[in-house]
Amino acid sequence: MAKLAINGGNRAISEKVKTSYPVVSEKGIEAAVELMRKGEISTSPIVDEFENEFAKFIGVKHALASNSGTSSLHQALFAVGVSAGDEVIVPSFTFVASVSTILAARGIPVFCDVDIDTHCIDPDDVERKITSRTRAIMVVHVWGNPCDMERIMKIAKKHNLAVVEDCSHAHGATWKGQKVGSIGDAGGFSLQGSKTMPAGEGGVLTTNITDIYERAIVCGRVEKIDLLPEGSRNRKASMGLGFKHRPHPVGIAMAREQLKEIDRLNDIRDKNGKYLDEGLADIPCIKPQKVLQGCRKVYSYHWGNFDGNLLGGVSTEVFLRALAAEGVSCGRAGYGRLHETALFEEGSIYYKECCLGRCPHSRKPSEFAKPDLPNTLYLRQHAFTMSPRFEVNYEKVLDQYIEAYHKVVSAVDELRAYEKENADKIAPVKVSARSVNPV
Numbered sequence: 001m002a003k004l005a006i007n008g009g010n011r012a013i014s015e016k017v018k019t020s021y022p023v024v025s026e027k028g029i030e031a032a033v034e035l036m037r038k039g040e041i042s043t044s045p046i047v048d049e050f051e052n053e054f055a056k057f058i059g060v061k062h063a064l065a066s067n068s069g070t071s072s073l074h075q076a077l078f079a080v081g082v083s084a085g086d087e088v089i090v091p092s093f094t095f096v097a098s099v100s101t102i103l104a105a106r107g108i109p110v111f112c113d114v115d116i117d118t119h120c121i122d123p124d125d126v127e128r129k130i131t132s133r134t135r136a137i138m139v140v141h142v143w144g145n146p147c148d149m150e151r152i153m154k155i156a157k158k159h160n161l162a163v164v165e166d167c168s169h170a171h172g173a174t175w176k177g178q179k180v181g182s183i184g185d186a187g188g189f190s191l192q193g194s195k196t197m198p199a200g201e202g203g204v205l206t207t208n209i210t211d212i213y214e215r216a217i218v219c220g221r222v223e224k225i226d227l228l229p230e231g232s233r234n235r236k237a238s239m240g241l242g243f244k245h246r247p248h249p250v251g252i253a254m255a256r257e258q259l260k261e262i263d264r265l266n267d268i269r270d271k272n273g274k275y276l277d278e279g280l281a282d283i284p285c286i287k288p289q290k291v292l293q294g295c296r297k298v299y300s301y302h303w304g305n306f307d308g309n310l311l312g313g314v315s316t317e318v319f320l321r322a323l324a325a326e327g328v329s330c331g332r333a334g335y336g337r338l339h340e341t342a343l344f345e346e347g348s349i350y351y352k353e354c355c356l357g358r359c360p361h362s363r364k365p366s367e368f369a370k371p372d373l374p375n376t377l378y379l380r381q382h383a384f385t386m387s388p389r390f391e392v393n394y395e396k397v398l399d400q401y402i403e404a405y406h407k408v409v410s411a412v413d414e415l416r417a418y419e420k421e422n423a424d425k426i427a428p429v430k431v432s433a434r435s436v437n438p439v
């Protein structure tokens with residue numbers, strides 16, 4: 001058997017793939033430069049055009065662009081009516097913006113668990129976390145994988161709750177034929193540079209409900225308030241809340257070009273992702289993220305779980321290091337730590353100074369710090385990114401990836417010996433709050 005690269009053997013992967021983001025197309029550059037030449041660097045009709053096109057792409061009545069996915073989620077939460085002291089149920093297995101925007105809307109985040117296989121919000125735990133103060137549920141279609149929207153929408157209806165979809169990773173993902181972002185009351189997409197429709201920085205809110213669209217304008221797009229229909233109550237908001245969430249048109253011009261490419265690129269990424277998953281299907285210790293029946297996950301990110309118990313007790317650390325040595329671009333999730341951040345820690349100045357420490361509606365910090373989230377804690381240890389985003393047809397590289405994985409899992413004795421010999425040297429893979437922390 002070939003010696004592992006971690007022990008000085010040859011690497012399984014010789015091909016180089018571009019793993020860096022963002023992908024900026026020539027057309028995107030031309031569109032951005034054209035706007036700069038025209039001097040449309042603060043407002044531009046191109047933003048309205050993009051909004052119309054994006055609404056059509058998602059299949060909703062309204063889309064409203066902003067300067068970040070964070071801003072879009074903030075607008076969505078305000079627009080669905082989250083206000084002082086309202087509880088919003090949200091996973092901890094997500095990026096900080098899904099939670100910080102709840103605080104920005106003056107709500108109280110209540111952490112819930114996720115499903116081990118899908119990595120998405122666990123509807124049973126959502127039900128357990130509902131109180132008389134719950135106002136909304138924030139679902140996250142994490143890594144491009146649609147949540148169980150059937151269960152979530154049923155729960156929301158039963159308890160009269162709003163649903164905000166964080167679709168930051170999921171441009172084009174579908175749940176039973178419907179695009180995510182069109183199912184709950186409002187959706188928020190990120191157009192940040194590492195996403196599949198990059199504007200550099202930017203976001204989009206989507207909704208079918210006109211009042212929510214208008215309230216989102218009131219929250220963060222002051223220049224549009226006067227343009228609301230004469231009869232709209234939201235037109236009376238004068239300067240609105242005054243947040244400036246307006247998007248940068250130069251970025252939107254780039255995203256608009258990406259929107260034209262998104263279906264084609266999603267197809268390529270999905271084909272490549274599925275090819276890799278199928279190639280690894282005979283490896284019991286690796287389980288790619290499960291996709292619910294009838295849904296389309298978009299392979300904006302490629303995640304799975306590693307179970308070392310099915311590989312002679314090899315740790316995730318050693319497994320990932322061995323893969324990386326073979327040339328696999330892999331890493332760990334920074335997700336699942338939000339309930340432990342300083343914002344929710346009683347002694348920290350962030351807790352004391354932000355509204356949670358002062359708000360009479362707030363929960364006790366111990367309730368934030370010790371929520372019952374066993375699956376989240378499991379995923380912190382076992383979820384890993386299996387490959388980079390494969391943007392072009394890369395069969396040769398994919399075959400080498402499959403070979404690399406098989407090479408590593410076939411070398412249990414070598415891995416265990418490596419682990420034993422290096423026990424004191426193997427530092428845990430450094431994890432930040434970012435989604436992907438490469439090894």
Ligand SMILES: Cc1ncc(COP(=O)(O)O)c(C=O)c1O
Nearest residue numbers: 068069070095097168190191192
């Ligand atoms: C799950 C999730 N939600 C929200 C955001 C916030 O998006 P943005 O960075 O555009 O503000 C991100 C961005 O990384 C994200 O990954």
